[in-house]
Every structure is written in structure tokens, then in C-alpha cells.
Amino acid sequence: MNICSKCLCPNPVGALFCAECGASLIPTELTTQSFRTDRFDASADGAIVSPPPITLPHRDQAWASLHLIESGHILPLADRNDYTLGRYTEGQPILPDIDLSPYQAYAAGVSRLHALIKREGKRVIIVDLGSSNGTYVNGKRLTTRTEHLLNHGDIIALGKLKLQILLH
Amino acid sequence: MNPRPDFYAILGISRDATPEEIRRAYVEAARRLHPDKNVAPGETELFLEIQQAYETLSDPKRRKAYDATLPPAESTSSILTPEVIFSRPQLVRLNEPQLIYVLLTLRPSPEQLSLPLPALNVCLVLDRSTSMKGVKIDLLKAATIQFLRSARPEDIVSVVAFSDRAEVIIPASYYRDRLRLETLVRNIQPSGATEIFQGLQTGLAEVQRAYNNQRINHIILLTDGYTYGDEQACLNLAEEAMRNGIGISAFGLGTEWNDIFLDQLAGRTGNTSAYIAHPKDIQKFLLEKFKELTNILCDEVVLMGELSQGVQVNYAFRLQPQPGPIPFHHTTALGTVIRSEGLSVLFEFLIHPSALNSSPLTLWSGRIRISMASQPIPPPPIPLRLERLVEEDASPEPPPPAIVQALSRLMLYRLYEQARQDIQAGHHERATRLLKSLAEHLIRQDQHQLAHTVLLEAEHLQRKRTFSLTGEKEIKYGTRALLLPPPGSKQT
Numbered sequence: 001m002n003i004c005s006k007c008l009c010p011n012p013v014g015a016l017f018c019a020e021c022g023a024s025l026i027p028t029e030l031t032t033q034s035f036r037t038d039r040f041d042a043s044a045d046g047a048i049v050s051p052p053p054i055t056l057p058h059r060d061q062a063w064a065s066l067h068l069i070e071s072g073h074i075l076p077l078a079d080r081n082d083y084t085l086g087r088y089t090e091g092q093p094i095l096p097d098i099d100l101s102p103y104q105a106y107a108a109g110v111s112r113l114h115a116l117i118k119r120e121g122k123r124v125i126i127v128d129l130g131s132s133n134g135t136y137v138n139g140k141r142l143t144t145r146t147e148h149l150l151n152h153g154d155i156i157a158l159g160k161l162k163l164q165i166l167l168h
Numbered sequence: 169m170n171p172r173p174d175f176y177a178i179l180g181i182s183r184d185a186t187p188e189e190i191r192r193a194y195v196e197a198a199r200r201l202h203p204d205k206n207v208a209p210g211e212t213e214l215f216l217e218i219q220q221a222y223e224t225l226s227d228p229k230r231r232k233a234y235d236a237t238l239p240p241a242e243s244t245s246s247i248l249t250p251e252v253i254f255s256r257p258q259l260v261r262l263n264e265p266q267l268i269y270v271l272l273t274l275r276p277s278p279e280q281l282s283l284p285l286p287a288l289n290v291c292l293v294l295d296r297s298t299s300m301k302g303v304k305i306d307l308l309k310a311a312t313i314q315f316l317r318s319a320r321p322e323d324i325v326s327v328v329a330f331s332d333r334a335e336v337i338i339p340a341s342y343y344r345d346r347l348r349l350e351t352l353v354r355n356i357q358p359s360g361a362t363e364i365f366q367g368l369q370t371g372l373a374e375v376q377r378a379y380n381n382q383r384i385n386h387i388i389l390l391t392d393g394y395t396y397g398d399e400q401a402c403l404n405l406a407e408e409a410m411r412n413g414i415g416i417s418a419f420g421l422g423t424e425w426n427d428i429f430l431d432q433l434a435g436r437t438g439n440t441s442a443y444i445a446h447p448k449d450i451q452k453f454l455l456e457k458f459k460e461l462t463n464i465l466c467d468e469v470v471l472m473g474e475l476s477q478g479v480q481v482n483y484a485f486r487l488q489p490q491p492g493p494i495p496f497h498h499t500t501a502l503g504t505v506i507r508s509e510g511l512s513v514l515f516e517f518l519i520h521p522s523a524l525n526s527s528p529l530t531l532w533s534g535r536i537r538i539s540m541a542s543q544p545i546p547p548p549p550i551p552l553r554l555e556r557l558v559e560e561d562a563s564p565e566p567p568p569p570a571i572v573q574a575l576s577r578l579m580l581y582r583l584y585e586q587a588r589q590d591i592q593a594g595h596h597e598r599a600t601r602l603l604k605s606l607a608e609h610l611i612r613q614d615q616h617q618l619a620h621t622v623l624l625e626a627e628h629l630q631r632k633r634t635f636s637l638t639g640e641k642e643i644k645y646g647t648r649a650l651l652l653p654p655p656g657s658k659q660t
Binding site: 001007012013014015016017019020021022023024026089090106 | 255256260262264265266267268269518562566567571572575576579580582583586601602605606608609611612616617619620
């Protein structure tokens with residue numbers, strides 16, 4: 001038997017694509033995404049301690065920025081007080097404010113509407129919007145639709161896509 | 169200088185043909201070339217040669233004496249080069265069934281490409297039932313006239329219009345008296361119900377009347393409706409057409425027609441159905457079909473042979489030309505070979521543990537029989553044997569890219585096909601899941617529009633527990649079309 005790693009359905013030996021979900025059954029290096037976990041050290045209690053945040057060039061309006069760890073891109077959050085994060089697909093009725101599909105969002109398991117980041121006074125808050133693969137802050141999974149306070153330098157994971165929040 | 173063809177070549181068989189094969193080849197050749205039937209000059213002489221060949225080869229003693237006079241056999245066919253790619257280099261000794269994929273490609277050899285294009289004997293069989301009223305019939309008439317105008321001086325064309333009865337609008341003839349013939353087409357009026365058998369039967373009679381095995385003999389059926397009760401009669405007719413060297417292609421216009429039936433009908437002759445969403449596209453499809461017919465090198469490629477014990481073919485699918493599933497039997501019509509593209513078919517073999525006793529294991533062995541309009545005598549069949557070694561361990565070698573690429577696209581069509589089967593069996597949840605997977609894969613392959621249709625269809629399925637007529641055809645023919653190589657990538 002050849003078990004599909006995506007939907008766990010059995011396929012006969014020699015099958016190249018899963019008959020249930022169409023996923024490739026060919027072992028390649030490309031099917032799993034590698035994350036540079038070496039940059040995070042697990043502390044004694046198992047919580048993840050983030051590396052010291054990089055200092056940003058000063059951005060006038062931005063109240064926070066998202067640092068995409070894998071690609072190194074920085075996305076400033078400026079014009080509005082809340083941003084939805086997700087992945088754009090055609091024909092989708094509600095679009096995320098920030099489309100993460102250029103950053104391998106699909107492969108990392110980011111939902112179309114995954115999470116919301118908002119500003120309330122000086123506090124910056126993240127809410128999981130009922131994503132399929134969960135939202136994590138510093139390695140802890142958030143309860144869906146519950147507000148969670150973010151601190152400067154926290155590591156957010158949308159599914160497997162990791163971002164660091166930088167507060168200004 | 170070619171030496172005179174030997175008796176085997178005349179009958180279109182190989183040197184090791186069995187007495188039964190010799191008899192069958194003779195009967196077939198005699199049927200085509202009998203003096204009562206033949207039309208081209210020189211065919212009576214050909215018939216006499218066949219007669220002589222059969223008399224010699226059917227007698228074991230005379231055959232042996234004749235064989236002794238022959239020069240050593242030439243290498244296999246110089247017309248088509250078969251290429252076989254397996255998904256893995258070997259089978260593994262296992263106690264469970266395993267799959268192996270085979271990609272068979274037949275490419276014309278370069279010298280074949282310089283042969284003149286074949287002349288056509290083609291009949292358009294057009295639906296003129298009441299539902300065609302309005303813009304549909306007008307565009308159909310315009311497209312028909314364009315199709316007729318593209319006929320070359322050597323082509324024979326005919327037009328049949330049908331509803332619940334059929335009428336010959338243009339009898340099989342050269343397209344000379346244009347003004348008069350085009351007026352006949354313009355005068356077609358829609359009325360009546362759809363009975364495809366009526367149209368096919370009349371169309372077949374026209375093609376048969378002008379039949380000549382040095383032409384491409386073909387019927388193009390175009391309908392916008394369901395036919396009731398005469399499906400089996402139509403399929404029988406298609407089989408008769410196939411036996412007589414006449415192909416059938418089928419076009420469905422709009423969404424109210426039976427795609428499975430039209431696929432079966434065309435499939436009997438190694439062709440497939442096609443979906444025309446809008447009447448304004450009729451012309452494009454007809455002219456493309458005309459071009460394809462004139463570019464046919466082999467009008468019939470047939471696989472004849474046996475599977476070994478414990479081996480079965482789960483699935484056979486033609487990737488090009490005309491992507492579509494092929495019903496696999498002892499004798500399987502694979503389709504036509506187009507000059508520029510060749511023919512490629514993907515097979516999925518299922519091997520049961522009981523078959524693994526011998527190594528190498530022969531999955532299938534037999535011959536590829538081809539017929540060509542340019543050659544009144546069919547060329548000798550190409551022998552083919554598919555075999556693999558049976559080993560203890562699996563090879564770590566990745567599957568060949570050609571197979572992976574073909575399957576990654578075929579997988580899309582198969583997800584659709586499986587969803588359709590599940591709906592029929594009442595497994596709506598699974599069908600919905602399959603469609604969602606299909607949409608995900610389509611998005612990843614940048615087929616956003618089709619993905620959108622699939623997602624809408626998944627929604628429709630959850631609400632109504634069935635496909636919508638439009639969505640079903642859009643997805644079926646949309647995923648099929650993805651199997652064609654992208655334009656510009658054709659090999660020369």
C-alpha cells in the first residue's frame with residue numbers, strides 16, 4: 001500500500017497520484033517546505049523564544065510590520081486599523097487585505113481568510129478567523145475567534161507560514 | 169527501387185502469421201477490393217494478387233516452399249515508430265496488487281510527412297430539430313457553407329439534415345456547383361424531434377456510396393439534443409462504419425445532449441465527442457475538424473493482442489489527438505495518427521500477485537495494425553510486447569517525466585470522472601470532496617476559470633445533489649482539453 005500523505009487514503013503500489021485527492025505520491029524533495037527552525041531556540045519550558053527583532057528603517061505611517069521569515073520580505077501595516085491575512089484565489093467572494101500567496105501560502109496551508117491583525121490604541125491584536133490549519137503565536141495555537149495580544153517580535157505561524165510582528 | 173511486395177505484404181500480415189490471421193486478412197482485403205465493389209483503377213489486379221497470395225499461404229506445404237524463396241524479412245514498419253515508456257523499470261514481488269503505467273507513442277517517420285495529403289470523403293450530418301431554431305440554425309448553416317468552401321477539388325462532400333427523419337441536402341459529390349449547393353444548405357428549415365439514428369444511417373449511406381479506401385472516409389455528426397430509444401441502433405451502426413473503414417466524430421452543441429452516448433458512438437471508431445458551448449463556435453470546430461481530417465496519416469490504428477493471466481488494464485486514455493478514454497478489449501481502436509503529432513495513449517495496468525511467478529512478466533503482447541489512406545494494401549502490423557522484470561526490491565529511480573507530466577494532467581480528468589460516478593452511486597459527499605481537490609489542483613496549474621466553475625459545481629452539488637448540465641460539460645471537456653500539449657510545444 002501507498003498511503004497518500006495529504007488525505008491518508010490508501011493507493012496501490014505503483015500509483016503516482018492519489019485517486020482520492022489527486023496529490024502526487026512521488027517522493028520528491030519539493031513536496032515538503034523546509035523552515036529555518038535553527039533560528040529559534042526552544043527554551044527549557046518548551047516555549048519558543050524569538051530571535052531579537054531586526055531594526056526597521058523608520059516608516060512614517062506604519063504602526064506595525066510583518067516580517068516574512070522565509071523570504072525576508074517586510075510588509076508594513078499603515079493605512080488602516082485592521083488587516084485580514086489570507087490567500088487570494090479566483091472567484092472567492094471575500095478577499096483578504098493582505099494576500100500571502102506570493103510567499104508559498106498555499107503550500108504552507110494558509111486559509112483564504114486566515115487571521116486578522118488589528119490595532120486598538122497602542123495594543124496590537126491577532127484573531128484567528130477559523131482557519132483550517134490554525135494560527136500560532138510563539139508556538140502556541142490560538143483559540144479560533146479569540147483575541148490575542150501581540151508583543152514586539154512575536155512569531156506568528158499561519159499554518160506553516162511564519163511571520164514576525166514588528167511594532168513601531 | 170522497391171522489390172515487388174511479397175504475399176505477406178499484400179495481405180498486410182507478418183511472416184509469422186497464424187493460419188487464422190491469414191484467413192482474416194484475406195476476408196477483409198477481399199471485402200474491400202472485390203471486383204463488385206472496387207472503384208479505383210487497378211484494384212481488380214490487386215484483388216487477383218490477394219487471391220493468389222491467399223491460395224499460397226493458406227496451404228501449409230505451398231507456404232513453406234514459398235517462404236524458402238523469400239529474402240530475409242525487413243525490419244519492422246518504417247511508417248510509424250512505436251515508443252514505449254514505463255512508469256518504472258521493474259515490478260516488485262508483492263502480495264498485493266500493484267500498478268504500472270505505460271505510455272505508448274506512435275510517431276510518423278520523417279519520410280511519411282512528405283506524402284501528399286489524403287483526399288476526403290466526408291459527410292456532415294446536421295441536427296435540424298425544432299430546438300435548433302433561431303440563431304443556432306443560422307450559424308450552423310453559415311459554418312456548413314464555410315466548411316464546404318474549404319473543400320479542395322479532390323474532396324467529396326455530402327450534407328444530411330435530420331430531425332425524426334433524415335434528408336440528403338447535398339449528395340456525395342465534388343463541390344463544384346457552389347451557388348446551387350449553398351442555396352440548398354441555406355434552405356434547411358428546423359422542425360421535428362431528434363433521432364440521431366435517422367441522420368447517421370442516411371449519412372453512412374452517402375459516405376459508403378463514395379467510399380474509397382484511398383480517401384479519409386468520415387461522418388461528422390452535430391446535434392443539440394438527446395436522442396431517445398435508438399442509442400443501441402446508433403452504436404451498432406458505428407460498429408458497422410468502423411468495420412468498413414469509416415470514422416465518426418460527434419459534436420454536441422449547448423448542454424442538452426448526452427455526452428456519454430456521443431463519446432461511445434465516436435469511440436467505436438476511435439474518435440471522441442467534443443463540446444461546443446456557443447453556436448458561434450460551430451464554424452471554428454468544423455474547420456478545425458476539416459484540417460485534422462486532411463492531416464490524417466493513418467486513419468485507423470488498432471491494438472490486437474492478449475493480456476497475461478493476472479494482468480488487467482484499468483484504464484486506457486488517448487492523450488493526443490482527441491483526448492478521451494478508450495474502451496480496452498481484445499481489439500482496441502486507438503484512434504488516428506495525425507502527421508504533425510502522432511498518437512499517444514496512456515495505459516494503467518493492474519498486476520495481481522498471481523502474475524508475478526515468471527520474470528520477465530509479459531503484460532501484454534500482440535500487434536498494432538494500421539491502415540493508411542495512401543496505401544491500398546495495409547502495411548504489415550507492428551509486433552509489440554510489453555514486459556518487465558520482476559524484482560525483490562523497488563527501484564529508487566523516479567518515474568520518467570513524460571509519464572508524470574501526462575498523469576498530472578490526466579489526474580484532473582479522472583477526479584472529475586470519479587466525482588461523476590460517485591454522484592450516480594449517491595456518494596455526494598465524496599463527489600464534493602473530489603471536486604474541491606480538483607479545484608485546488610486547477611488553481612495550482614493556473615486554470616483559474618475552470619477552477620471557479622468546479623467550485624460553483626461543488627456548491628451546486630451540495631444543494632441539488634447533482635451536477636448542473638452546463639457545469640458538467642464545462643468540467644468534462646475543460647479537463648480533457650488540458651491534456652493537449654500547449655500550443656507552440658508541438659514537435660516537428
